[in-house]
Amino acid sequence: MRKPLLAGNWKMNCTIAESQELVRQLRDQIGARDDRDVLVAPTYPALALVAKELEGSGYLLAAQDLYWEDSGAYTGEVSGPMIAAAGCSHVIIGHSERRQYFGETEETVSKKTQSALRHGLGPIVCVGETLDQREAGDTLAVIERQVRGGLDGLGSEEIGRLVLAYEPVWAIGTGKVATPEQAEEVHAAIRGLVAKLADDATAEQCRILYGGSVKPDNVDVLMSEPDIDGALVGGASLKAADFARIVAFQS
Numbered sequence: 325m326r327k328p329l330l331a332g333n334w335k336m337n338c339t340i341a342e343s344q345e346l347v348r349q350l351r352d353q354i355g356a357r358d359d360r361d362v363l364v365a366p367t368y369p370a371l372a373l374v375a376k377e378l379e380g381s382g383y384l385l386a387a388q389d390l391y392w393e394d395s396g397a398y399t400g401e402v403s404g405p406m407i408a409a410a411g412c413s414h415v416i417i418g419h420s421e422r423r424q425y426f427g428e429t430e431e432t433v434s435k436k437t438q439s440a441l442r443h444g445l446g447p448i449v450c451v452g453e454t455l456d457q458r459e460a461g462d463t464l465a466v467i468e469r470q471v472r473g474g475l476d477g478l479g480s481e482e483i484g485r486l487v488l489a490y491e492p493v494w495a496i497g498t499g500k501v502a503t504p505e506q507a508e509e510v511h512a513a514i515r516g517l518v519a520k521l522a523d524d525a526t527a528e529q530c531r532i533l534y535g536g537s538v539k540p541d542n543v544d545v546l547m548s549e550p551d552i553d554g555a556l557v558g559g560a561s562l563k564a565a566d567f568a569r570i571v572a573f574q575s
């Protein structure tokens with residue numbers, strides 16, 4: 325009942341011309357899919373052109389971040405209205421690389437999430453524990469703190485417009501993937517938390533993506549888990565054939 329969502333986070337990769345080439349290859353290799361949502365998240369400079377390239381494909385477009393103010397003296401930042409005007413339907417918020425390198429906190433994730441919702445963008449809110457936190461047995465507590473922090477102050481209707489992404493930090497870009505059981509345990513806990521913060525119906529419809537070294541050879545088994553509704557893919561989303569195979573997962 326939840327439509328799978330396969331999302332490619334291109335991170336700080338591809339010039340405008342390379343983005344155009346990649347999206348053309350993706351359209352060729354993925355084709356039309358009604359049974360699953362396909363999303364790409366290029367860099368800011370490439371958004372408008374990629375939006376044009378995606379016309380008629382049904383694929384979704386996301387930015388990789390946003391700032392919570394709409395405009396003004398915030399050098400280097402990009403706002404929700406700008407992203408929406410470039411053709412985005414979604415925006416990634418709180419990616420672990422932003423938390424790790426750019427000082428993202430639960431408070432900034434919350435402000436960004438509220439701004440995205442105000443501008444009609446679907447936030448893809450990322451959460452995930454570090455290896456130390458997992459080894460200390462703190463995974464579920466960390467995830468709960470991040471989800472509660474990011475969703476602070478939101479009502480059920482707003483929570484219903486979110487996508488959540490569970491991305492264990494130790495699995496991002498490392499080639500180490502969570503086992504389906506490890507991922508499912510956290511996804512089920514997140515869904516339970518969404519039920520508490522919103523209600524059962526919202527939790528049932530909320531898409532929770534797994535991210536962390538998703539590849540063609542592990543996507544099928546991950547997508548077989550009942551609470552894994554899609555994937556947020558970094559490295560493998562830059563290779564059209566790999567991402568096409570991930571989109572074509574079979575569970």
Ligand code: PEP
Nearest residue numbers: 496497535536537558559
């Ligand atoms: C990501 O960027 O969100 C990610 C999960 O990266 P990778 O697939 O490369 O681990």
